[in-house]
Amino acid sequence: MNPEPALSTSVEVWIGAALSLMVLSFLWRDNPCYKVAEHLFVGVSAGYWMVMGFWSTLWPNAIVKLVPTAARVTDPTAGLPAREPLIVIPLVLGCLMLLRLWPRLAWLGRWPTAFAVGTTLGYNLVRYIRSDFLAQLHAAVAPGLVIAGADGAVNWAATVDQWVLLAGTACALAYFTYTRGGQGLRGGMARTGLMVLMVAFGASFAYAVMARVAVLVSRLQFLLGDWLGLV
Amino acid sequence: MRRATGVGILEGLGRLDRRWLYLMLFVALGVTLVARPLLPESPSVFTRPVFARIESLARGAPVLVALDYSPASAPEIEPMAQALTRHLFLQGARPVFVTLWPEGNNMLQRLREQVFEPEFPDLVEGIDFAALGYKAGGRMVINALRQDLRSMYTADLRGVPLDSLPALAHVARLDQFPLIVALSGGTPGLKEWVLYGGDPTGTPVAGGCTGIGTPEFLAYFPAQLLGLLGGLKGASEYEAALAERYPALGIPRRAGRAMGPQTVAHVLILLFLVLGNLSYLRRRGPRRDGRRT
Numbered sequence: 017m018n019p020e021p022a023l024s025t026s027v028e029v030w031i032g033a034a035l036s037l038m039v040l041s042f043l044w045r046d047n048p049c050y051k052v053a054e055h056l057f058v059g060v061s062a063g064y065w066m067v068m069g070f071w072s073t074l075w076p077n078a079i080v081k082l083v084p085t086a087a088r089v090t091d092p093t094a095g096l097p098a099r100e101p102l103i104v105i106p107l108v109l110g111c112l113m114l115l116r117l118w119p120r121l122a123w124l125g126r127w128p129t130a131f132a133v134g135t136t137l138g139y140n141l142v143r144y145i146r147s148d149f150l151a152q153l154h155a156a157v158a159p160g161l162v163i164a165g166a167d168g169a170v171n172w173a174a175t176v177d178q179w180v181l182l183a184g185t186a187c188a189l190a191y192f193t194y195t196r197g198g199q200g201l202r203g204g205m206a207r208t209g210l211m212v213l214m215v216a217f218g219a220s221f222a223y224a225v226m227a228r229v230a231v232l233v234s235r236l237q238f239l240l241g242d243w244l245g246l247v
Numbered sequence: 248m249r250r251a252t253g254v255g256i257l258e259g260l261g262r263l264d265r266r267w268l269y270l271m272l273f274v275a276l277g278v279t280l281v282a283r284p285l286l287p288e289s290p291s292v293f294t295r296p297v298f299a300r301i302e303s304l305a306r307g308a309p310v311l312v313a314l315d316y317s318p319a320s321a322p323e324i325e326p327m328a329q330a331l332t333r334h335l336f337l338q339g340a341r342p343v344f345v346t347l348w349p350e351g352n353n354m355l356q357r358l359r360e361q362v363f364e365p366e367f368p369d370l371v372e373g374i375d376f377a378a379l380g381y382k383a384g385g386r387m388v389i390n391a392l393r394q395d396l397r398s399m400y401t402a403d404l405r406g407v408p409l410d411s412l413p414a415l416a417h418v419a420r421l422d423q424f425p426l427i428v429a430l431s432g433g434t435p436g437l438k439e440w441v442l443y444g445g446d447p448t449g450t451p452v453a454g455g456c457t458g459i460g461t462p463e464f465l466a467y468f469p470a471q472l473l474g475l476l477g478g479l480k481g482a483s484e485y486e487a488a489l490a491e492r493y494p495a496l497g498i499p500r501r502a503g504r505a506m507g508p509q510t511v512a513h514v515l516i517l518l519f520l521v522l523g524n525l526s527y528l529r530r531r532g533p534r535r536d537g538r539r540t
Contacts, residue, residue: 236280
């Protein structure tokens with residue numbers, strides 16, 4: 017404990033503490049204090065993202081490239097970049113997307129959407145197949161025996177770990193095979209696969225709990241330390 | 248008589264207002280936070296490779312550090328960002344900070360105030376480290392960095408041209424970094440750095456992520472991910488390794504100090520789970536076939 021606890025004199029810390037307590041008051045029940053904090057958070061977040069989006073994306077990537085002298089608005093000493101007239105194309109596509117707000121012209125918004133979906137799909141497909149499918153497959157099945165070092169000694173713990181992982185993957189996949197009956201070896205694998213899935217879901221949930229508790233601990237550190245000066 | 252009372256308490260627990268549980272959790276966490284215990288910690292198999300890799304870096308080696316997180320995930324990611332940055336500076340490496348998140352610049356500023364300025368006041372920006380900051384585009388930014396760093400960043404956050412930064416004198420592309428450290432609170436983040444940065448170039452990627460993201464990224468270890476700092480525990484492990492390596496420096500243990508309350512909370516939640524289930528089984532009573540449960 018801090019031997020000389022001192023209440024914060026910072027206005028920012030007091031506002032932060034008040035908002036934290038207003039949000040935490042939801043644990044008691046839904047109340048106007050919580051609603052105020054919630055609406056404030058949503059409004060401030062939306063405003064922050066809009067400003068950030070304009071000045072960090074739209075301004076440097078569209079406005080400055082069309083009108084190079086605009087670069088001097090944010091930095092009077094900045095050099096003038098070359099004009100890039102082709103930037104009009106993505107700018108127009110972006111504007112077309114906004115037409116979805118008008119029902120009569122909403123159909124024009126399908127063009128930029130189709131463009132975005134198509135390019136994203138084309139760009140990601142190969143990488144995902146290589147890194148998220150083939151590389152994962154290779155990592156799961158490749159080494160039968162894991163060699164520990166240059167002397168060629170087998171790392172038995174890692175080897176058993178590898179085989180358990182492989183068997184668990186096979187059993188989990190068997191659980192999702194519906195075309196055959198659930199009897200015999202396949203049925204046994206499917207039941208084992210269900211247990212493997214339960215363990216995996218349990219581990220994921222435990223990590224999620226850990227993350228949430230970490231956030232709560234951080235908030236309490238702020239309240240007890242930065243605000244009340246007890247820590 | 249005593250047994251009947253015990254059963255009554257167990258059944259009563261099931262009807263306990265959940266707000267009492269919240270109160271117990273808050274009191275337990277508060278007391279532990281004030282007591283500030285430091286539990287013993289040792290680096291796991293996921294943390295050790297990251298530490299070893301940074302230990303093996305040559306002096307002056309540029310290391311790309313991606314700060315892809317925001318205040319929402321800072322409680323978990325910031326302690327690891329502090330520990331990793333501290334280690335990079337102690338090794339004499341030159342971190343090059345980038346971010347795919349708009350809030351990343353603010354996170355970098357906090358890192359300056361918490362680590363750079365108080366602990367390494369002699370460091371010179373542009374020579375000992377470089378701060379390139381945020382660029383919009385997510386995976387497209389990584390793709391551009393893979394081909395030409397200067398096509399994406401022409402100047403650092405201060406507006407100084409990249410060509411005049413000694414920290415980046417010998418770096419033109421992503422594959423010329425000996426290490427990528429990606430600290431990620433979501434998307435775009437660690438997954439994108441593995442898929443579009445590490446895998447195509449062969450550059451080792453060391454990751455740090457929230458507890459929620461850890462199960463997803465563990466699948467990439469060790470083939471596609473050098474190591475992973477998972478949540479507050481990963482940060483605490485890294486701090487412990489750093490404190491052991493540099494015992495005379497008094498390395499701050501921000502995550503380590505938070506692990507005490509974290510552990511108390513976990514024990515309490517487990518206790519609630521056990522008691523809640525026992526209470527449920529007691530109240531459900533015998534099944535139709537006459538057996539209990």
